[in-house]
Amino acid sequence: MNERKESIMDQAEAYALGGLDEAELAEYEAYLLDDANERQRAAELRDTVGMLPLALTPAAPPSGMKRRILAQVLGSEAPAAPQTQQQLEQARQTIEVDELRRAAEVKSGIDGSGEPAVVKTDRSSAAPLVEERPAGNDTVRGAAPRSVSADPAAAEPEVARRASRARASRGLWAGAATVMAAAAVVLGIYSAQLQASMSDMRSDMTAMEQKLASAAQPPVGAKVENSVRLKGSEDDPDAFGMASMIRDENGMRLVVQAENMPSLSGSEAYQIWLIKDGQPPQNAGTFMSDSGSGGLSLAIEPDDYDTVAITLEPDAEGKEPRGRMVLAAQLNG
Amino acid sequence: MNEQSEDLQLIRQIAGKDAGALEQLYDAYERPLYALAYRLLNDAMAAEEAVQELFLRIWNNAERYDSSYGKLSTWMFALTRNISIDMLRRRSARAASVPVEDDYLKAIVDVSADTELAVEQTLQGESVKAALNELGEEQQQVIELIYYKGLTQQEVSDRCSIPLGTVKSRVRLALKQLHKRLSGMERGESRV
Numbered sequence: 001m002n003e004r005k006e007s008i009m010d011q012a013e014a015y016a017l018g019g020l021d022e023a024e025l026a027e028y029e030a031y032l033l034d035d036a037n038e039r040q041r042a043a044e045l046r047d048t049v050g051m052l053p054l055a056l057t058p059a060a061p062p063s064g065m066k067r068r069i070l071a072q073v074l075g076s077e078a079p080a081a082p083q084t085q086q087q088l089e090q091a092r093q094t095i096e097v098d099e100l101r102r103a104a105e106v107k108s109g110i111d112g113s114g115e116p117a118v119v120k121t122d123r124s125s126a127a128p129l130v131e132e133r134p135a136g137n138d139t140v141r142g143a144a145p146r147s148v149s150a151d152p153a154a155a156e157p158e159v160a161r162r163a164s165r166a167r168a169s170r171g172l173w174a175g176a177a178t179v180m181a182a183a184a185v186v187l188g189i190y191s192a193q194l195q196a197s198m199s200d201m202r203s204d205m206t207a208m209e210q211k212l213a214s215a216a217q218p219p220v221g222a223k224v225e226n227s228v229r230l231k232g233s234e235d236d237p238d239a240f241g242m243a244s245m246i247r248d249e250n251g252m253r254l255v256v257q258a259e260n261m262p263s264l265s266g267s268e269a270y271q272i273w274l275i276k277d278g279q280p281p282q283n284a285g286t287f288m289s290d291s292g293s294g295g296l297s298l299a300i301e302p303d304d305y306d307t308v309a310i311t312l313e314p315d316a317e318g319k320e321p322r323g324r325m326v327l328a329a330q331l332n333g
Numbered sequence: 334m335n336e337q338s339e340d341l342q343l344i345r346q347i348a349g350k351d352a353g354a355l356e357q358l359y360d361a362y363e364r365p366l367y368a369l370a371y372r373l374l375n376d377a378m379a380a381e382e383a384v385q386e387l388f389l390r391i392w393n394n395a396e397r398y399d400s401s402y403g404k405l406s407t408w409m410f411a412l413t414r415n416i417s418i419d420m421l422r423r424r425s426a427r428a429a430s431v432p433v434e435d436d437y438l439k440a441i442v443d444v445s446a447d448t449e450l451a452v453e454q455t456l457q458g459e460s461v462k463a464a465l466n467e468l469g470e471e472q473q474q475v476i477e478l479i480y481y482k483g484l485t486q487q488e489v490s491d492r493c494s495i496p497l498g499t500v501k502s503r504v505r506l507a508l509k510q511l512h513k514r515l516s517g518m519e520r521g522e523s524r525v
Contacts (some may be wrong), residue, residue, distance in 0.1 A: 013508035014501060018414065019479040019486045043403045048512040050407030052480060053369035054454060055461035061367040061384075062377055066359060069385045073392045074352050 005031075009038060016045035023229065023242045023259065030224040030244060223247045230310065230327040236262055241295070241327050243308045254284075254331075257295035258310055261326050264288055269316035270326070272296060274305040281309070286316040306331055340405035348395035355392055362406065365454055366413050373417035373481060379424075383417045390416075418483035464514035472507035475500060 011028045014020050020028060032039050223246070230241035241258030256272055264270070269288050273281035282305070287294045309328040311321045346354035366387065370380035390412060391398075398408055465473060478484045478492070486504060490497040 010501065010505065013505045014479070014486050017476065017479050017504060017508060018411075019475075019484070019489070019504055021485040021487055024485075039401065043401060044516070045508060045512060046403040046411065047407045048508065048515050049480065050403060050410045051457070051461050051515055052465075052476070053365050053372070053410050054458035055465055056365075056368045056372050056458070058364065058455070058458075059368045059371040059380070061363055062381060065367070065381050065384070066363060069381070069388055070352075070356060070359065072385055073355065073388045 012038070012042055012045055015042060016049045018049075021259075023240055023257065026242050026244065026257075027227055027229060030227040033224055225252070226331065228329040228331060230256070230258060230308070230329045232260070232327055233325050235324060236260075236326045239292075239327050241310070241329075243329055243331065245300070245331070252300055253297050254300040254308070255295065255297045256284075256308060256310070257293075258327055259293045261289070261292040261294075261310070262312060263292060264290070264312070267315040268323075269313050270294065271311050271313045271316070271318060271321070271323075273309045273311065273321055274300070275307040275309065276305050277307075281321055283319065284308075286313075288316070337400075337404060341400060344391075344395050344398050344405055347391060350392075355388070358391070359388060362409060365406075365458075366409060369410055369413050370417050373414065373483075374420060379420055380417075383413060383420060386416050387413050414480070414483075421483060461515060464511050467514070468507050468510060472503050472510075475503045476507055479504065 008028060008031045011020060011024060015025065015028050032042060225245040225247050227242060227244040230239075230243055232239035238260045239258065239262070240260060241256065243257075244255045246253050246255055254274075258270070261270060269286050271286050272284040274284045275281045284298055285296045287296060307328065307330055309321075310326050311323045312326050313321070313323040340358075343354050343358050347358065363384070366384050367380055370383035371377065374380050374383060387409065391409070398405065402408055403411075465476070468476070474493075475486075475489055478489045479486065484492065486500045487497060489495065490500045493500075
């Protein structure tokens, strides 16, 4: 067993007790992923620690605590999914209502294209109907022409009256046709707007369905290929961090995290460098932090670099290291 | 079916949104969970809040329990500790809260819990207490500071001015000794 493995396994008890800091925890958990025996050992140690509360002096729960807690818990809903389901259902209902309204409008004269269905611009059919039908006849199409009076004496004045009525009728019908045409155009615009809203809602529904589907998917696992501890330099012995090579479905990423770094002042910044033996360091990113902690993640090929380092730079503009090194680690160490 | 299988069955039923199973689990663990939260928070209302948060998480995420992590009680105690320590940290970030009088606790004792189970837990607790008493004072101190105060080994080293290596060594020895003493009770031989 090499020293490194031994050193990590020595963390098992502190891990079970909860005494590791974040970097140590990440290192130990990364190690657990690859070692079934150590996982078993860690579970047993956790069970030992899990018995500690039994030794506590009993503290009886307050009266009614069970009722309050169960009411609160069972009255609650899992926050994200049902809410999304509810939104989805609402969107679906809105679309159904709009579709029904749209169908009703088509029946009453509005077609799906937004064009008014009853407006007849062909005078060969519309004009004779206006000419031959009495005013007040509200049936525009399909009505039989009313029969002419059979009284010859009354024929002439009747003709005059009919001519007069016809003129009035033409005026009224023309007015009615204008109003109907205007109403049809307005309804057409309204219909087009409804269609646009429906389209938006369909898009929202699709997006929500996708969201639901992705929420139902189990998280995609990421495998920690390698994890090394970043060590503080002589000037910064308290600084520490972790650099982990993580492979997921998108490929390999290097995740660097650092803690307890010296404070920044003025325009100072931390810069992360990746180094391949014999080649100039590559700037992998810059970050600033008032708390002395920070990090970044970037895509990387495993054999591209063999060292990662964090430096304290006078500013964030450097193309090559100018400041002092704070943390470093061999990536393949 | 042993106790651990019963717990597994219960947690599966809870994952299937069986409210009766949740109540059964609550009855089985209410007292030790509350005792742990109270020990960590020293505040009856906060302890109740922690237990409530625990059961909310169990109800909404029961399927996340993985038996390879350890016993169900181990998982629940670990969650309760994490919730309580998070509350402690938030509390310390704000102004210090007014501690609740111990008398408050004594005055409002709930006597509805399962007596048989309570006795069983008390007996197990006595065994754990005996195992803890066999530890050296320094080992007990690191357990107190790490497990009940939420410190890391490094923080224990800083606070007590003890070399980090010494803290680590005390933790390892303490846990090894406890594990040796309690391993018979750990897996499946009792509910907790």
